[in-house]
Amino acid sequence: MKKKRYRRGHVSIWTYIFVIAIGIIMMYPIIWMFFATFKTNAEIFGSIKLLPEKFSLQSYIDGWNVNGRITYTTFFINSFTLTLVTTLLTVVACSIVAYGFARFKFPGKKILFAILITTMMLPDSILLIPKYALYNSLNLLDSYAPFYLQAGLACYPFFVFMLIQFIRGLPRELDESAYIDGCSEMGVFVRILAPLMKPALFSAGLFQFMWIYNDYTNVLIYVNSVKKYTLSLALRLSLDAESVIQWNKVMAMSFLSLVPLIILFFAAQKYFVEGIATSGLKG
Template sequence: MSESKKRRVRISRSVINVLITVYGLIMLYPIVWMFFATFKKNEEIFGSVRLLPQTFDISGYISGWKGTGGISYLTYFLNTFRIVVPVTLLTVMTCALVAYGFARFRFPGKKILFMILISTLMLPNAVIMIPRYSLFNKFGWINTYMPFYAPALLATYPFFIFMLVQFMRGLPKELDESAYMDGCGTFRVFTQILLPLMKPALFSAGLFQFIWTYNDYLNPLLYINSATKYTISLALKLSIDAESVVQWNKVMAMAFLANLPLIILFFSAQKYFVEGIATSGIKG
């Protein structure tokens, strides 16, 4: 390559670098703006392009935290975690078991069952939503958290099963064989040999399930109807519907707090996110 061509390539490269950085910052701007809006007064939020607030006023957080109708955001956060934590743990446990069954055993009908599993990836929630509601209604599960726990307990998350099967297929089968030689049963092979090796994949699956359940709005909307059991997403929706004049700094403060656990989780476990998306092709 000639000297001038090399230089042209170098210049165009740095132009591209600048462009994608600037564009990335524009993408991030709404979140940054949201953070500063939580400290602004209602009048300041509107009609101004200033990013920083005139004074850092935390009254939005204080009055927002009190919530509506005497129920504070502490309740909403606790409720949300009461759903999200068990759902995440159950999903990871049962999906790992099922993935082990598919990845390591050759039983009659396995191919067909696995094909069914893959095809349920494309089964739209819209179609099964109403009968599921009617079923859970018969069980007396409306306004409880059982409609969240049951699908996790019964491994109805084909995404994660598929992801874990793919991961397990990458682990050498000789490990199992030698453990069988030593007299291990299948369950011990699973818990003592495979599970420890699968930690990154389990972690990725757990992270995604955590985030999806945390952000979910439709299912809480369907199944929860008393305000003491509300999740954060229901409470936030209520906060913009309940008052005729919305105190936006309050709402933004609580919306930002709602995002905070995800931000913390993301930055403490970034590696698993990227690996999880990359290896499984899962949409995050």
């Protein structure tokens, strides 16, 4: 009881003021962004008014069709296809590899595990150009294949490591009793471990979704044709599209592109927060 009181003791009114003030600073840009989607350029610049003169969905309609032939329908479909397939491949491949590392003593394991850990700190930028050249020679540029390949080959050491740690926390007796019952190695993984790994798989999936959805560098390099553009590239393009930028259209599409992430976050908050807190995944 005394321990609890120690923590409770110090909440003063200043703490609440501080917390709320920071909260406002954190949220204000997003709220402002939402209202800016309804404002004319004249209202956006040189004014601190939060609310627009009038609400009209025109900026959303114009923004959506900004490109004429190719609309944001395409960009949203592209982003979702790329993100969902990559995420699924990542989770499946990384968890199988993690299972191999966490539960078996094969020759060379120590050194391979050390390599895995080291590659966590291998910067992407150093691999960028040779990978581009490699995909170029394999004719895989201007497609999402580079993403799928990397995910399917579990080249996300961070997730592999996180899943290894999670499996190591599961009692081995579970596997052994399943072997006695005649389960195969793959069977143990699919029937015994995978169901228990759900929270970790979910966290990994959420973060991968978020990273791939937000990714700019890789799509910029690998994808060229506009009809394959993801939202990141489409938004960047919208800045160059007109000589005078109509910010409400740009803001409308930017805001819409954030909506899936916001929905996902509120639906799966628990996994986000646990994922960060327990495994050090970063946003």
